[in-house]
Amino acid sequence: MDETIKMADAHAHLEAIPAFKAPPNFTIFTCGYSHESNVKNAEIAHSCKNTYASLGIAPQTAQQYANLAEELPKWCDFIRKSKPVAIGETGLDFHWGKTEELKERQRTCFGEMITLAQEMRLPLVIHCRDAYKEVLDVLESHSPLSFMLHCFSGNEKDAKRAVEMEGIISIPPLPSAGRRKAIREVGISRLVAETDAPYIGKTPLDVVQSIRIISKELEITEEEAAEKTCENALRFYGIPGDVICQT
Numbered sequence: 001m002d003e004t005i006k007m008a009d010a011h012a013h014l015e016a017i018p019a020f021k022a023p024p025n026f027t028i029f030t031c032g033y034s035h036e037s038n039v040k041n042a043e044i045a046h047s048c049k050n051t052y053a054s055l056g057i058a059p060q061t062a063q064q065y066a067n068l069a070e071e072l073p074k075w076c077d078f079i080r081k082s083k084p085v086a087i088g089e090t091g092l093d094f095h096w097g098k099t100e101e102l103k104e105r106q107r108t109c110f111g112e113m114i115t116l117a118q119e120m121r122l123p124l125v126i127h128c129r130d131a132y133k134e135v136l137d138v139l140e141s142h143s144p145l146s147f148m149l150h151c152f153s154g155n156e157k158d159a160k161r162a163v164e165m166e167g168i169i170s171i172p173p174l175p176s177a178g179r180r181k182a183i184r185e186v187g188i189s190r191l192v193a194e195t196d197a198p199y200i201g202k203t204p205l206d207v208v209q210s211i212r213i214i215s216k217e218l219e220i221t222e223e224e225a226a227e228k229t230c231e232n233a234l235r236f237y238g239i240p241g242d243v244i245c246q247t
Contacts, residue, residue: 010193011089014044015040026205031056035075080116087122094129126147150194153176171210180213191232192232
């Protein structure tokens with residue numbers, strides 16, 4: 001792909017790829033999932049060009065804390081002071097939340113992250129696994145909210161409901177029947193590309209693979225898919241489009 005084409009990785013974890021630097025045509029959104037990762041990602045975003053932080057507490061992190069109510073105020077205060085471009089990742093993950101106690105910890109944290117997003121007037125980056133109905137029900141009850149379903153793993157009905165609620169769908173570099181159907185259901189205007197690097201893609205450069213999945217399903221060029229998903233990501237995170245390729 002032409003190196004002048006603008007691209008965005010809508011969700012990566014740069015704290016786990018410390019040597020990576022974004023090329024000039026790239027914008028990267030690095031995402032926290034715990035207080036410790038939030039601290040690292042905030043530092044990275046403040047020191048790296050074309051790199052922005054989304055900070056939050058993921059459900060699989062929240063469920064580990066029996067003293068969650070004591071920890072959340074401290075975590076939220078750090079997020080406030082760090083001025084991220086979004087809140088998340090946060091959400092519900094019932095694959096790992098096996099008991100009702102663990103699910104309740106996840107729900108408590110999710111509620112606090114939604115409140116923080118509303119307070120700061122920021123979009124939400126949602127981690128969801130085996131809990132799409134409940135996640136979308138919760139988001140709908142707090143509507144209007146701007147949100148992204150990161151590493152989407154639901155079905156086309158989940159995708160359709162999300163975009164009807166003004167959400168967007170994020171596609172990782174891992175094809176599946178459900179993702180292909182979701183791509184065709186929602187169309188390019190409600191899609192972004194991500195790597196979840198280093199957990200799915202190895203680095204943010206693997207967002208090209210996500211772009212190719214979208215390009216193939218929608219029968220558009222890779223260049224168009226790259227530019228449109230980049231525009232969508234910048235709009236979602238509230239970043240002016242002319243920041244890319246600054247020297």
